[in-house]
Amino acid sequence: MKSSYSIITESPAETKDFGRELAELIEIPTLVLLKGELGTGKTLIIKAAVSALGYQGDVTSPTFNLVQEYQAEVEIIHMDLYRLNSSDELLDIGFEDYLNRNAVIFIEWPELALPLIPADFIFINLEKISAEQRKITVRGEGEQSRLLIERLNKAC
Amino acid sequence: MLILGIDTSTDILGLALMDSGQLKGEYNLSLKRQHSEKLLPLIEEIFELLGVEAGDLDGIAVAVGPGSFTGLRIGITTAKVLGRIFSIPVKGISTLEIMAAGxxxxxxxxxxxxxxxxxxxxxxxxxxxxxxxxxxxxxxxxxxxxxxxxxxxxxxxxxxxxxxxxxxxxxxxxxxxxxxxxxIFEAEKNLPRAAVLARLGGDYICSGQADDIYQLKPAYLKIPQAEINWQQKYGSK
CATH class of the missing domain: 3.30.420.40 (ATPase, nucleotide binding domain)
Known part of the structure; x- marks a missing residue:
């Protein structure tokens, strides 16, 4: 059993397709961490996934307000931790309470959250290969990520 | 000795007034995530219903978790402020102990x-x-x-x-x-009951075990060490 899944997308449109596929293959609740430099497509993937989960409104990175909630058939929580400096600040925004919600949670810039999360998450790493191309790698911990990686590998 | 018990550590908002071993009244309200809006109005309400004023209180007992971080802070902050304003003792009690004592x-x-x-x-x-x-x-x-x-x-x-x-x-x-x-226990017992908190708080305060309000903190349980090593695995490239 492979413990990761990788794909190279050739364009933003293909990166979006990945987001849509992700939304179809995850179970609820789930925690999805997205790591990658600026402009690698974190928000693009989340946008596509959120839309595939049934939310029709606007989705932007909550860089300044840290957390956005979208109400589709499922509850969706979108965090961007770029602006925070320490894990303690996360506790101050009630981070652990968010984790306990029965929701799909997406976290951009998740490094500070790593010491606070349980052994059950999906970790997506994005690397820029060229202007258009991205390498997307999916890893993670726990049953949820194992299932997702299995499904992604099968889907190819 | 009049003790106010405040529990916002779980989905159930608990409030109780215990007067020298006699329960005057209590709320145990299942109010998911509304503790911040409801706690102070409910304290006012229970005081009014029972003809009590905040100045009559001799002590405060507050649940310190483990529980929701935001929920805990509301209850503990309220307890500390009341304790400070009226110069009365405050005792923090584990939500687990409240359940066990009941x-x-x-x-x-x-x-x-x-x-x-x-x-x-x-x-x-x-x-x-x-x-x-x-x-x-x-x-x-x-x-x-x-x-x-x-x-x-x-x-x-x-x-x-x-x-x-x-x-x-x-x-x-x-x-x-x-x-x-x-x-196991029937539903009406299977919760941290506010009356138990107020009773325990009174007992602890009477036995000289009140807390220093400047030291009292949520009993915030840390995630076990084994789970927090993601940093190395996922933190770097």
């Missing part, structure tokens, strides 16, 4: 759901202290996978264990499978 039995296992098949637990013995009537904390509050509980409690396999709180059915099933003797 249950019968010699060995008591209070549980709170920590999600993802984990629980916060502690383990109490009712008559374990020689010089006082408080429960003895035989195993300190911690979090554990539900499947680890039989191992954690293995030396108590021959005792009847009272299981109270959340995830009780699941935990009971597992313990029974592992040849433990257990009992």
């Amino acid at each position: 249950a019968e039995g010699e060995y008591i296992l209070p549980l709170l759901d920590a999600r993802r098949k984990r629980v916060y637990y502690s383990f109490y013995q009712r008559n374990g202290n020689k010089d006082n009537n408080f429960l003895k904390e035989v195993k300190k509050a911690a979090s554990a996978g539900i499947s680890e509980l039989p191992q954690i409690l293995n030396e108590y396999q021959n005792q009847e264990i009272s299981i109270i709180g959340e995830k009780t059915a699941e935990v009971r099933e597992l313990l029974v499978e592992n040849n433990f003797k257990t009992r």
